[in-house]
Amino acid sequence: MSKEQLYPVAYYYMYLSRIMDIKFKELFRKGYVKGTVILCNGNEATATGIALPFRPGEDIISVLHRDLGAHLAAGATPFSLICQYLANEKSPTHGREGNVHHGDAKMRRFPMISHLGSMLAPAVGGVWAARRNGDEVYGLTTIGDGGSSTGEFHESLNMASVQKVPVLFVIENNEYAFSTPANFQYNCKHLSDRAAAYGIEGRTIDGTDVWEVYNAVFDSLEGMKNDSLPRIIECMTLRLEGHAVYDNAEYITDQQRQEWQKREPLRKARIRLNECGFTEEEISALEQSMNESLEEVVSEALACARPSPVKQNWNVYAPAEVSKIKPFSLPGARNLNAVNAALDYLLTENKNAFICGQDIGVYGSAFKTCKGLIDKHGPQKVINTPICESATVGFCLGASQTGSRPIMEFQFADFSTEAVTQLGLNAATWFFRAGVPAPLLFRLPCGGGITLGAFHSGEFDGL
Numbered sequence: 001m002s003k004e005q006l007y008p009v010a011y012y013y014m015y016l017s018r019i020m021d022i023k024f025k026e027l028f029r030k031g032y033v034k035g036t037v038i039l040c041n042g043n044e045a046t047a048t049g050i051a052l053p054f055r056p057g058e059d060i061i062s063v064l065h066r067d068l069g070a071h072l073a074a075g076a077t078p079f080s081l082i083c084q085y086l087a088n089e090k091s092p093t094h095g096r097e098g099n100v101h102h103g104d105a106k107m108r109r110f111p112m113i114s115h116l117g118s119m120l121a122p123a124v125g126g127v128w129a130a131r132r133n134g135d136e137v138y139g140l141t142t143i144g145d146g147g148s149s150t151g152e153f154h155e156s157l158n159m160a161s162v163q164k165v166p167v168l169f170v171i172e173n174n175e176y177a178f179s180t181p182a183n184f185q186y187n188c189k190h191l192s193d194r195a196a197a198y199g200i201e202g203r204t205i206d207g208t209d210v211w212e213v214y215n216a217v218f219d220s221l222e223g224m225k226n227d228s229l230p231r232i233i234e235c236m237t238l239r240l241e242g243h244a245v246y247d248n249a250e251y252i253t254d255q256q257r258q259e260w261q262k263r264e265p266l267r268k269a270r271i272r273l274n275e276c277g278f279t280e281e282e283i284s285a286l287e288q289s290m291n292e293s294l295e296e297v298v299s300e301a302l303a304c305a306r307p308s309p310v311k312q313n314w315n316v317y318a319p320a321e322v323s324k325i326k327p328f329s330l331p332g333a334r335n336l337n338a339v340n341a342a343l344d345y346l347l348t349e350n351k352n353a354f355i356c357g358q359d360i361g362v363y364g365s366a367f368k369t370c371k372g373l374i375d376k377h378g379p380q381k382v383i384n385t386p387i388c389e390s391a392t393v394g395f396c397l398g399a400s401q402t403g404s405r406p407i408m409e410f411q412f413a414d415f416s417t418e419a420v421t422q423l424g425l426n427a428a429t430w431f432f433r434a435g436v437p438a439p440l441l442f443r444l445p446c447g448g449g450i451t452l453g454a455f456h457s458g459e460f461d462g463l
Contacts, residue, residue, distance in 0.1 A: 001052075003211060007273045010052065010210045014044040014269055015287060017069040019294055020078060024085055028245050032302065033085050035099045037245040038065040042208075042238030043172060045265035048073055049213025050140060050170050050235070053221055060126040060139040060398070062110040062119045065100040066172065066239070067142055074109050076102060078297045088304040095307040097433045105401060105434040115421045116143055117150030121394025122401070122426070124160045124167050124230075129399035129406075131165075132380065133352070137402075138224060139167035146177020148191050155391030157230065161198040162386060166224035168217065169232045172207065174239035179251045192234040200229050207235025208265040211272065238263060318437035325349070339369040339443075343407065346441075347377045350405055356383040356392060357409035357443075366411045367445050389415050393422035393442075397430065400438045413446035414458045 001009070021040050027033040040047060047069035054061060056075035063070045071081065080092050084102055087095040092104060093111075103111030110122055120141050127139035143153060148171050160167050171191045175182045188194065195202025201223065205216045213235060220231040238260050242249035273283060326349075330341050346353050355370065361384040364371030374382040385392050389410065396406035410416050416423065423442070430438040446459040 001214070003272070004276045006052070006211060006214055007269065007276050008278070010045075010048050010214070011269050011273045011283075012286070012290070013048045013052075013069045013072050014210065014266055016072060016078065016290055016294070017044045017047065018266055019291060020068060020081065023082075023294060023298055025245055027085065027298075033099065034087065037085070038100045038243075039239075039241045039245065040066050040068045042240035042260065042265065043067070043174065044069050045210040045269065046170070046172055046207035046213055046235040046237040049207075049210040050142070050168075050217050050233075052214055053217045054138065054140050056109075057107045058135075059137050060108050060110070060123050060130065060167075060402070062103075062112075062123040062126075062139070062141040064116065064119075064142050064144070064172070065102065065112060066144075070140075070142070071102050071109070075107055076104065076109070078294060079301060082298060082301040083304060086301055086304070087307070088301065089307045089311075090301070090304045091307075093433060093435075094312060096312075101433075103434065105430075105436040108401070110398070110401070111430075111434045113421075113426050115425065116147040117152035117156075118390070118394055118421050118426050119143070120152060120156035120169065121159065121391040121422070122398030124156055124163070124165050124391075125395035125398030125400075125406075126402045127167050127398075128163055128165045128395070129404035130402040132354075133403045135402070138221060139165070140170065141167060142170045142172055144177060145171060145173040145175065145182055145191060146180065146185055148194075149177075149185055152390050152394070155386075155388035156394065157194075157198050157200075157232070158386055159388060159391050159395060160230040161200055163383075164228040165230060166228050167230045168220050168224070169230060170217075171232065171234040172237050173234055174237050176239060176243075176252075178243045178247070179249075181251075190234055192232050195232040198230070200231060202232035202234070204234040204236065206263075207237030208263045208268060210265065210269055238265070240264065316432050318431045318439075336367055336369050340371060340373070343370065343373060344376065346405075346407065347373065347381055352403055353405040353407060354381045354383060354399075355407040355409060356385050356396065358385055358387060358411045360384060360409055365409055369443070369445070370409060389418035390422050393419040393427060396440055397422065397427045397438055400440055401436065405439055405441075407441045407443065409443040410445065412452075412456050412458075413444035413460045414455050416442070416444055416460050 024037045028037045047067040051070035051073035061074050083091040085099045101112040123139045123141040130137045190204040192202035192204045360370040361374045396408050399406045
């Protein structure tokens with residue numbers, strides 16, 4: 001889009017994000033919203049600019065609670081977002097999910113998890129599996145400057161680079177992780193400098209200029225189309241209020257606040273909209289219309305009842321799909337031969353199945369349960385991964401959402417503890433939170449008798 005085309009669209013989402021923030025804060029103060037409110041003030045240009053080049057319902061999007069503009073541009077309605085905050089019967093999750101956690105897995109806008117680093121790998125897996133099935137899709141995922149310190153930030157970027165998965169990793173750098181300033185988070189000049197370690201491109205831009213953000217994302221998409229490699233964009237953005245509604249941000253100095261106001265993105269976008277030919281009267285009329293429309297939506301949402309415990313679907317597990325399979329027998333087989341035969345059968349009979357893990361390729365896995373599989377099924381179905389158990393689980397979770405049937409083989413069951421968040425909090429609750437099944441199969445070799453001792457003989461099935 002040209003500037004003249006972009007600014008009317010961008011300003012619409014940016015202004016809507018701002019007035020929704022104000023309304024959420026008001027509803028919280030009045031007691032209608034429980035839990036908390038995560039404020040997006042100052043991040044509107046970044047959130048809106050990164051999302052506009054992507055295709056809702058087609059590309060894979062996994063963005064944060066501070067990305068209200070991105071959720072709106074990606075297809076979320078103000079009504080659904082407000083209902084989620086109110087946790088009423090019309091909320092997308094019917095009150096089963098945190099009120100600041102937005103998403104729609106059916107539309108490939110993955111739901112949020114508070115462990116922010118764990119949001120990255122599912123986007124990588126989702127894009128990889130969709131492209132494996134013939135869809136030319138791209139991914140967008142966001143993380144804050146604080147979240148970029150997590151191990152899964154590294155794991156996910158490395159996985160995306162090694163597997164050549166075109167996902168755009170946007171680092172929203174507002175200089176604070178809750179109350180911790182950036183100088184206690186990292187010691188490099190720019191967080192985008194880390195891109196060199198993964199053999200990919202990275203750049204740092206002004207995240208308060210929606211035109212610059214939009215163009216940087218568009219350029220990245222063009223680059224990813226050519227080489228299928230991920231990219232990093234660090235957006236130097238703002239958080240004009242505290243981390244959440246309960247945070248008064250006393251740790252921010254008056255001088256900082258004054259400097260930030262000079263870069264305030266909504267005012268900048270309004271000026272640019274005026275320069276594109278929109279008169280003050282036209283802009284004011286648009287704003288008034290949006291204010292009135294939002295009031296109507298809020299009234300409609302407030303009239304909705306709380307979720308009924310009787311009508312509510314409390315199923316933790318997705319309905320089982322039982323399909324007929326051809327009879328198979330392997331008389332006198334040892335355990336590892338039986339496992340190998342079962343994996344071979346799954347990969348043969350299900351074109352969407354793949355297995356991934358460490359050393360499962362030519363080596364055939366630690367216990368040789370994968371021996372010969374790569375020769376028969378090829379590297380697209382038998383995938384050696386880096387040492388990154390957590391990101392690999394997240395990768396499989398994302399892949400399960402775009403048509404694949406992932407099997408992950410841990411080298412030893414003990415190493416599943418590296419992926420507790422992805423296994424127990426993300427994958428295990430996905431259906432309950434998102435209403436979409438996540439068909440996953442995990443292999444955890446375990447037990448004693450081979451004199452390997454601690455850390456190689458634990459049994460963690462119950463975990």
